[in-house]
Amino acid sequence: MGTQAPDFSEDSYVPTNKVDERTDEQKAIDEWLPITSSRNAKWWYSAFHNVTAMVGAGVLSLPYAMSELGWGPGIAVLILSWVITLYTLWQMVQMHEMVPGKRFDRYHELGQHAFGEKLGLYIVVPQQLICEVGVDIVYMVTGGKSLKKFHDTVCSDCKSIKLTYFIMIFGSAHFVLSQLPNFNSISGVSLAAAVMSLSYSTIAWGASVDKGKQPNVEYGYKSSTTGGTVLSFFSALGDVAFAYAGHNVVLEIQATIPSTPENPSKKPMWKGVLVAYIIVALCYFPVALVGYWAFGNAVEDNILLSLQKPKWLIALANMMVVIHVIGSYQIYAMPVFDMMETVLVKKLHFPPGLTLRLIARSLYVAFTMFIGMTFPFFGGLLGFFGGFAFAPTTYFLPCVMWLAIYKPKKYSLSWITNWICIVLGLLLMILSPIGGLRQIIVQAKTYTFYS
Template identity: 60%
Template sequence: MAESRPNTEVDLNSWLPITASRKAKWWYSAFHCVTAMVGAGVLGLPLVLARLGWIPGIVAIAVAWLVTWYTVWLLIQLHESESGKRFDRFTELGQHAFGEYLGFWMVMPQQLIVQVGSDIVYMVTGGKSLQKSLALITPQADFRKTYYILMFAAIQLVLSQSPNFNSLKIVSLLAAVMSISYSFIATGASLWKGFGEHHVVHYGFRSTSTVKIVFDIFSSLGVLAFAFAGHSVALEIQATIPSSLGNPSKKPMAKGVTVAYLIVALCYFPVAISGFWAFGNLVEDDVLLSLEHPNWLISAANFMVFIHVIGSYQVFGMPIFDKIESTLVTKWHCTPGRPLRLVARSAYVVFTAFMAILLPFFGGLLGFFGGLAFASTSYIMPCAVWLKTQKPKPWSFHWILCWISMLIGITIMTLAPIGGAHEIIVSWKSYKLFQ
């Protein structure tokens, strides 16, 4: 039976998935952030080293880790105004800083591309990981990749009916545990491979021509941006934490993000270094696809990736569900309730599944989406809002860091989509639709 229709913004917030429950603990934010970041991004980091080289690659990952930690800290501080008003959604913060119309259109398209793009990539990742997992232990299960993506989508159709963000805490915790586990397995298996006999690999540039090398470097910038993707959902995660003037939500959220970033470092650097060391410039865009032995362990790791991206899909999907349902209720005058959620959320899952089947190019998608919008939400927008609202003095600490971060973001946003698009075009030439 449909619920009674809210008549005010406060009533609507009590029903929408982002703000319906504000009982989260600080550790909820920690594993939500781990689930949002570790995943498709970490598996592509060895390829970043293969395309950039040892020292430039490690420096690039370290800089991305430090800068994005700083920018997510900015968002956490900006979540609440001095009066205690909360900006529960990224678009609300943008409107506060730049005005209702301009702020909305500065933030909403970028955030939507990040979240929808992530879910499409997670559809691809989930399907590929399940396919690889089963192929290693049951070679006769040789189905098309499309079927595995459809299996992943079927699970998302069920989970998408979770009423609010906090109802995903068990799913997100399991996903975070899986991400840590398969990162350690990928590191251990890569080291085992590297210490094995006949370990002869090449560490030069993967591509042979200057043009291809340049395109690879561009695409790698997007993969790096994708690897630190929690900013687009940070405010929405913080919105689930209780807050008061005496005990603002920024304190527990900052603690959760600190733990998350330390976990990210423990996953990212070992996977990137060990994967590149073991396979050199021939490493796959998903390092687990390069690993074959022992079969049972690599199969388990791929299955862990499958479980993890189930949670990641929902973490990025919940803010989209919030936008869809809010629009349907306020603009289209639909009645909030289970029928609305069933139709709206199912339609979104079907759409992302179709796009994943149509464009299952993991590496190219990372680079393209990473550069197109992740650079903006992770590097540019938090600093732009901080400069606009806090007005730091020129050449002060935050002024300098904000401008450095924005320049990095603009560079990634300009170059990475070119490399990602090039990779998709090259892959498309040998691709058969719905293979």
């Protein structure tokens, strides 16, 4: 994948036989915190955690993104995103244990190593929190919408129920699941979610093929004005960025894999990542291309909403989405729980235990549920969060860290590759939130709260 990570000399880095200087109390806290409490994961845990983290609600919006990008730019953006994010993910897997005897178990720890203790926190933590909390809010909306779609499909003659209530039903499951202590304890939920993501993606493009190219299908841009077309294009870039957003939890996932000098965690982790990325390609490309081919620019921002028949299959697909986003929510929530519990226990000196976990995690679930019920603008939220937060942490922050730490030779392949990723990522970060915000404003004009 481009360049080999150089060997670090022992003069400037911690030696492999470093003595553990933590007190018994610190060790006990680290063994209690979600990220560092369990290190016995296998490579396939990494595969399905990464699939669950990445193939989320974003895949269902890809045909809609294609309708705003057009055939040529759309295919180019999809492929470029797949290649760039695989490269930056490889960098993060490599950097997890680049200092002998030390593991960067959390994204912000790597940031602190690259940019300094305080600056690293200021750069990484806000972006990571926006990503993870943003995804959880979007997944609350997705889970609620998919439950509503399931209900309306199965029982078309029933009385209409507000979306707000479905979001509450979906959120109630997380009050229970959020009490699972760490990544390894949610591996069963994550595996089910990964299987569901592959299944509903297959249903989405399979049903589109079955439905065929719609009569009077149009592939031109929907907006009648140049400004509207450009802003929609920007928003679609954010949708694609959102779809490739697994980097925020990759170091935390790798932290659960055992590691020795002879068999470092990067080997099984990279194996799992490659498998995950193959599955990602199998989900994303057929859904995006076939969905756009079938419906053109009339496609909904969630492809399943465009597919009305066969009823039982669409109901099944929506239920699969619900199961998948239940797992995805937990994958993204776990690093947030880790941050919250670290601050509460290490900084505010609350005693670690079940009571702390119950209150803190339940408040987080309630918060994401409340925001999701208040602002359920699915497409606009994807575009806004995708550009504003995911572009940095996914597309270019790993490259900036790589340049800061490894200092590759100027104009070498590594240097050029990283700078290309940084420039593209910056453009994405600046442009797509503009489009996403505009879409939210347009949708908000006709929206009534808690409808």
